Amino acid sequence: MDISHAILAFLSAASFSGYDLKKLFAESESLPWAGNNNQVYAALVKIHREGLASIEFQQPGEGPARKLYTITPAGLKVLREWLSTEPDLPHIRFPILIHLMASDLLDDAELEGLLGDYEEHLRLKLAGLQELQRRGKRPSFGSERQRLIWQAINDRPLTLYRAEEEWVRNLRWVVANAHRKEKR
Amino acid sequence: MDISHAILAFLSAASFSGYDLKKLFAESESLPWAGNNNQVYAALVKIHREGLASIEFQQPGEGPARKLYTITPAGLKVLREWLSTEPDLPHIRFPILIHLMASDLLDDAELEGLLGDYEEHLRLKLAGLQELQRRGKRPSFGSERQRLIWQAINDRPLTLYRAEEEWVRNLRWVVANAHRKEKR
DNA sequence: CGCGACATGTAAGCCGTTACATGATTGC
DNA sequence: GCAATCATGTAACGGCTTACATGTCGCG
Numbered sequence: 001m002d003i004s005h006a007i008l009a010f011l012s013a014a015s016f017s018g019y020d021l022k023k024l025f026a027e028s029e030s031l032p033w034a035g036n037n038n039q040v041y042a043a044l045v046k047i048h049r050e051g052l053a054s055i056e057f058q059q060p061g062e063g064p065a066r067k068l069y070t071i072t073p074a075g076l077k078v079l080r081e082w083l084s085t086e087p088d089l090p091h092i093r094f095p096i097l098i099h100l101m102a103s104d105l106l107d108d109a110e111l112e113g114l115l116g117d118y119e120e121h122l123r124l125k126l127a128g129l130q131e132l133q134r135r136g137k138r139p140s141f142g143s144e145r146q147r148l149i150w151q152a153i154n155d156r157p158l159t160l161y162r163a164e165e166e167w168v169r170n171l172r173w174v175v176a177n178a179h180r181k182e183k184r
Numbered sequence: 185m186d187i188s189h190a191i192l193a194f195l196s197a198a199s200f201s202g203y204d205l206k207k208l209f210a211e212s213e214s215l216p217w218a219g220n221n222n223q224v225y226a227a228l229v230k231i232h233r234e235g236l237a238s239i240e241f242q243q244p245g246e247g248p249a250r251k252l253y254t255i256t257p258a259g260l261k262v263l264r265e266w267l268s269t270e271p272d273l274p275h276i277r278f279p280i281l282i283h284l285m286a287s288d289l290l291d292d293a294e295l296e297g298l299l300g301d302y303e304e305h306l307r308l309k310l311a312g313l314q315e316l317q318r319r320g321k322r323p324s325f326g327s328e329r330q331r332l333i334w335q336a337i338n339d340r341p342l343t344l345y346r347a348e349e350e351w352v353r354n355l356r357w358v359v360a361n362a363h364r365k366e367k368r
Numbered sequence: 369c370g371c372g373a374c375a376t377g378t379a380a381g382c383c384g385t386t387a388c389a390t391g392a393t394t395g396c
Numbered sequence: 397g398c399a400a401t402c403a404t405g406t407a408a409c410g411g412c413t414t415a416c417a418t419g420t421c422g423c424g
Contacts, residue, residue, distance in 0.1 A: 002411090009286035019375050032277045036412065041377055064375045064420045080289050086301060087280035089309055090348055093216045096271035097337050102193035104330040105264050111329075117270060125273055145295075145362045146288040152355045153281050163347045164274055171336045178329050187383095203403050220384065225405055248392045248403050 003033050004043045004052075008079045011053055011071040013146075018044050018067065029129065030157045044069060052078055094164075108179050115172045122165045129158055187217050188227045188236075192263045195237055195255040197330075202228050202251065213313065214341045228253060236262055278348075292363050299356045306349045313342055 007021055016024070021044070022037040033039060044067075047053045052075030056068040071079070096118055103111050133154060191205055200208070205228070206221040217223060228251075231237045236259030240252040255263070280302055287295055317338060 006282045006285070009282050012286050012289060017375075018377085022375095030276070030278060030281055032279075033412075037376085038378080038414090039412070045377095066375060076289065079286055083283055083286055083289060083294075083298070086305065087283045087298075089279075089305060090344065091277040091279070092214075092341075092344060093275040094214060094340060095216075095273075095275070097214055097340060098190045098193050099267055099271045100333050100337055101190070102196050102263055102267055103333055104327055105196060105260065105267060108329075110267075114267070114271075121270065121273060143288055145292075145359055148358050148362050149284050149287055149355070152351075152358065153284055156278060156281060156351065157276070159347065159351060160274065160276060160344075163343065167336070167340065167343060171333070174332050174336065175329055178332050201403075202405085206403095217384075221404090222386090222406080223384070248401095250403060 003036075003039050004047055005079070005082050006031065006033070007040070007043055007047060008052060008071060008075055008082075011069060012076065012079055015056075015068050015070040017069065021069075027132075030153060047075070051075075108175075111175060112172070115168055115175075119165060119168045119172070122161055122168065126158065126161050126165065129161065133158065187220075187223050188231055189263065189266050190215065190217070191224070191227055191231060192236060192255060192259055192266075195253060196260065196263055199240075199252050199254040201253065205253075211316075214337060231259070235259075292359075295359060296356070299352055299359075303349060303352045303356070306345055306352065310342065310345050310349065313345065317342065 006025075010016060010021060010024060018037075018041050022040045025031060025033050025036060025040065028034070044053070048055055048069070051072060053069045053071050056070065058066045058068055099114060103114070106114065190209075194200060194205060194208060202221075202225050206224045209215060209217050209220060209224065212218070228237070232239055232253070235256060237253045237255050240254065242250045242252055283298060287298070290298065
């Protein structure tokens with residue numbers, strides 16, 4: 001359960017409830033475990049059992065009862081040790097590649113349609129992300145250096161989608177030219 | 185089980201055995217289901233049961249027995265229908281982002297070390313991929329247009345890792361400058 | 369009064385990976 | 397004879413998602 005380290009990483013910046021963390025994961029876009037919650041609550045129980053975080057019960061009267069988790073010195077130690085392990089390389093899936101593998105079944109117009117729709121889809125996603133970014137909500141906790149790093153973290157999905165858009169645009173150009181150059 | 189469509193996509197280009205497909209998935213790098221085989225064999229059974237591919241038993245005497253799968257007209261029809269569904273956007277995981285979220289625990293030298301090691305790791309991966317690409321093995325079946333598309337498919341992981349490398353390089357520069365500009 | 373956000377959890381199931389099990393053929 | 401590759405499968409485990417279940421609070 002690798003999500004524990006991500007939770008500890010969040011808790012190293014501030015204290016959160018399970019609900020907070022679930023939302024952070026759901027909104028993150030760049031992190032694994034999108035919109036889960038089963039794992040978050042289960043992992044929190046385990047983290048607390050191991051003494052890596054303490055719980056502060058916040059009484060009702062000012063909202064629904066919540067459990068605020070705060071990282072302990074033991075938790076910080078575990079996190080620091082984990083930080084010295086090398087991070088894995090990016091892990092990615094491009095579902096469109098499977099479509100493209102079979103795209104010989106499509107005529108030129110159909111392929112153009114597929115790629116065009118995909119590019120449009122990407123553009124919409126990008127617009128949504130940029131919108132979120134603009135009126136975000138950027139976590140400003142931590143040092144100056146850490147704020148720059150948060151910016152890089154938030155930028156990462158944007159740069160990925162931009163790269164994907166460029167890749168598709170280029171591919172569209174390539175297949176359009178191939179079509180012009182030769183008869184099939 | 186989405187892997188069926190990927191298998192059908194491969195089979196639309198040529199006939200393969202389960203072993204062939206397993207290797208194609210393992211070597212692909214850009215496709216999901218890296219180095220599996222459980223799923224491939226299971227999916228092939230299902231595909232055959234549904235009449236989407238036929239089996240040709242190749243007798244021993246010229247090697248170990250193998251089952252060569254060939255896509256049927258029904259399989260082509262299913263594949264063509266699936267092709268008209270919109271492909272999902274890329275799905276990503278950048279494990280290093282979790283490290284970075286907690287990186288405020290590291291001093292400047294340690295962070296530099298983390299990023300430097302990561303960049304080195306990326307460079308090695310890139311070199312390996314380029315090596316594979318050079319003496320590949322590029323599937324030359326299909327039309328001229330399709331050959332260009334195969335090139336794009338094979339290039340995709342390369343461009344991704346290159347983009348990641350650039351992203352890290354930029355981040356290193358940013359944190360190095362932040363360090364110079366202010367005391368902490 | 370109903371809806372949406374807040375809040376915490378549980379259950380079921382798929383998907384994917386690792387490891388196991390078996391056996392033939394080729395080359396050193 | 398041994399290791400590597402070809403070849404086909406099965407078993408077990410864990411991670412992740414979807415859906416379910418329950419309850420509070422504030423707002424229109």
